[in-house]
Amino acid sequence: MTAELSLPANHVTIEQVDEPGTYTLTATAELPKGEFLLECRLDAGTTGDGDTLETYARFGGPATVQPHDERVTLSFPEEYYVIAGVSHPSSVSDDTIRVPGTPAGLATALTHSSVAHHTTGPARSHPALRDQPPMVEAGSSVHVPESVRERTPESDIEFVLPDRLDALFVAAPLAYYLGADVSVESGVDPTLAISSSGTEHRFPALPEFQQHCADTLRKTFFLDCLVRDVDVESPASKAELLSRLSLHPDRLRAATPAERLDRYLDVPDGLVWPSLPDWHLSTYAMPEPEHVPCLPYLLDSLSLVYLPKASKLEETELLDRTLDDAYRAPTDSVRSVNVLVPELQAGRVHAWLAPGTSLDTFKLTPNAYRNRNRYSRTEDDSLEVSVVLNDGEMSEERTKAAEIYRDRAADLPINLSVHESLTTNDLRSVFAEPNDFVHYIGHCEESGLCCADGNLSLETLEESKTRTFFLNACGSYHEGLTLVEKGSVAGAVTLTKVLDRHAAKVGTAFARLLMHGFEIERAMQLARRRILMGKDYAVVGDGTYSLLPVGDPGVIWLDREDDTFELAYEVLAASTYGESYSTPFDDTTRLHGKSSQGVLDGDELVELLEATSLPVIYENEFHWSDELAAKL
Secondary structure (H helix, E strand, O other): OEEEEEEEOOEEEEEEOOOOOEEEOOOOEEEEEEEEEEEEEEOOOOOOOOOOEEEEEEEEEEEEEEEEOOEEEEEEEEEEOOEEEEEOHHHOHHHOEEEOOOHHHHHHHHHOHHHHEOOOOHHHHOHHHEOOOOOEEEOOOOEOOHHHHHHOOOOOEEEEEEOOHHHHHHHHHHHHHHOOEEEEEOOOOOEEEEOOOOEEEEOOOOOHHHHHHHHHHHHHHHHHHHHOOOOOOOHHHHHHHHHHHOOOHHHHHHOOHHHHHHHHHHOOHHHHHHHOOOOOEEEEEOOOHHHHHHHHHHHHOOOEEEOOOEEEOOHHHOOOOOOHHHEOOOOOOOOOOOEEEEOOOOOOEEEEEOOOEEOOOEEOOHHHHHHHOOOOOOOOOOEEEEEEEOOHHHHHHHHHHHHHHHHHOOOOOEEEEEEEOOOHHHHHHHHHOOEEEEEEEOOEEOOEEEEOOEEEOHHHOOOOOEEEEEEEOOOOHHHHHHHHHHOOOEEEEEOOOOEHHHHHHHHHHHHHHHHOOOOHHHHHHHHHHHOOOHHHEEEEEOOOOOOOOOOOOEEEEEEEEOOEEEEEEEEOOHHHEOEEEEOOOOOOEEEOOOOEEEEEEHHHHHHHHHHOOOEEEEOOEEEEHHHHHHHO
16 A cells, blocks of 8 residues: 555556556646556666566556656555556566476476465455466476576465376466465375365365366455455445455455465355356366466466366257358358367356367467467557458448448557458468458358469468458368467457358457457457357457457446346456456446446436447347447
8 A cells, every 4th residue: 555656667658447548658647536557668778687677557546647767656645555566578488397298297387386476465366466477398307497496485285186187287277376385196186285284175086176176266266356455346345245254354464375275265155156256267178298388378367277078069959051142151162160069167268278179169279379479569569450351242341340440540559451352472471471460351162261363271371470360251260270370379260151241240340349458259259149140150279368458348238127227247358357347337346257237227328338338238139339329
């Protein structure tokens, strides 16, 4: 808690969390009430070691921000909680752990993953106080850098697991979050042991271990959110829940991680469960050595990890399509995808790190994470967006999408290029040249994306420098997956034939959601609600990736009840899970994953919708807030 904070900086930007736009600070600024993110950069050469130092502060206004002498001072009318973080790029490459692809090797890597925590207190539940864990690579022997060993917190929590990779994968998120000392033994049941108190918490064996492990993480994480003293929920709702659970925040903040865990395990699940936020992400991972390097990324986003289980999708389950002439496909066949039906667990977004393609999940690959590290940009960098129309009959989507990108260019640095009727060489060049987002509108056949002079197989692309993409063409799944293997991070694709008019609806909605900061998978989940055949669309690569992180992208769920409207507002993103957000219709705050409820009359609702730019699900149909306001 502070009334004034000074940070090193010669470049400062300010972003209002609940509003679009980022602004460069050049003079003293008086900030009104609201949530703000201050990003400070001290450029290479001024840090003394040739590296750029980045610091961040999240706070609530009113506040004064004053730049001076390669520093910026943040001051408040009274003492206020501020969340601050530091990023120092030079440490990343040195923090790679090398272990054999064995259970014992992975146990060592997990033991040191908690080096990413800025604190061992309950504030570790806030994403600003956790960095990405060290990278993990395969090696013939164990190598943990000395810098990692020295910074790994001592732990009084032991996590003893069976000598099996599947148990290690499932336990990884809980072990990381607790900062546990992980070991393996043959034939044991998974057990959390607290040496100082002698307490043991024994889990059932797999497969039941998956659910019990996930439940323990969700409960522990939520209770940490309740007792921490930074970025908390509204005091009234928080105090009532703490009283009901008989938890004393001051004592728990002063306790060790082991003492807190001991206390949390005593809290009856039945008292906690009704108040738990929705979990943001679950990953279904095949426990194989080649997937071990993915774990630091999954831990960074606090994904739950389950073992993949799915059944084949029977043809009789597919809707009979009789309007072939209206589908977005030429007369030639499209490349088929054998789709699985997964057994999904807790989570609003789901990743599939396993063989095959499953419904309602994004197809994650190790290359997607490797590629993510290749791309970096600052607020001053322009966003390079290319729209490609390779079929003149689909010009409506091109026109509307380009208009969306141009509208956002009024607030953000976006360079838009629009192409038509490209040849195979021209289209190959679009993907091979640096682009942040490519929106392809056209056809796709088994031999590739349709061009003016034939079809382009993206297998012929030496390297993709397109960060993200949307291949809005029939059966583009395999071409999209190839882009990820060639260098892209993530993109949207189709699994089969799609109707032209449906594709246009999904394409324009997806473009707008992406430009408003939604993660790619979340954007596609919402965009495909525009049509009945939404299951035909999917995401390949890292679906939690956001092309344009802007504030806290939220969604309004709306139902009419006579003359009033029941409203629920939610914010849910992998990168910000653990933060709180301010509701758009009152002064309360909620944790991400918990919806805010309200009842408004017609005039109040229209006023709210006109003042915001949000997706709205009204009676299960997708709308944009300004469009719905005009209809009501």
